[in-house]
Amino acid sequence: MWVAKGTFALWLFGLAGCASQDGSLATVHAVLQKDAPVQIVSITPSGDNELATVTIKNTTDRYVQDMNIRITWTVFRPVNCAASGSAPRIQQATRMTTSAQLQSIWRDRVLKPHEQAEITSLTLSRKSLQEMAKTYNARKLRVQVGIAQVAFTTGNDFTSRNGPPDWRDENVVRTNILDAEDAARAACP
Secondary structure (H helix, E strand, C coil), X not given: CCCCCCCCEEEECCCCCCCECCECEEEEEECCCCCCXXXXXXXXXXXXXXXXXXXXXXXXXXXXXXXXXXXXXXXXXXXXXXXXXXXXXXXXXXXXXEECCECCCCCCCEECCCCEEEECCCCCEXXXXXXXXXXXXXXXXXXXXXXEEECECCCCCCCCCCCCCCEECHHHHHCCCCCHHHHHHCCCC
């Protein structure tokens, strides 16, 4: 387990640069989004789930509606990381976006100003990463996790609303890679 602000990584499936018959090396990385009103603070795996607990923090003085916090992750094979043959380009394996579900027994709730909360409703299994590594001929995979969009409420109560979000990461809209600089650093030698 690791916890850090900004950039961090988790090494799975063995040692860096080594490939095994049943999977490959994968790193899970929270993208630092400087202007995002909600930041990912940490990602903690548990069992087979690499996204078992994603801790987020509201960095604003406003209330954020949990169902309107969209978390996205993309899995790709970095440049030159093919298990065999040439791989001069990034190869996307998958991309998922889902609503955050803050832990609440009774109902949807808001994320209070400056509150930190855990999301335990996300799933990315080691088994699926192993399968993606085989499918995409990867000796290494990179997983980038970030905030896609956020909508504020008009107070501290859950409100039903339609329309565009109050904040959206335009990079997430334009590309499948959340952080191009991180993707370049993840390239294999």
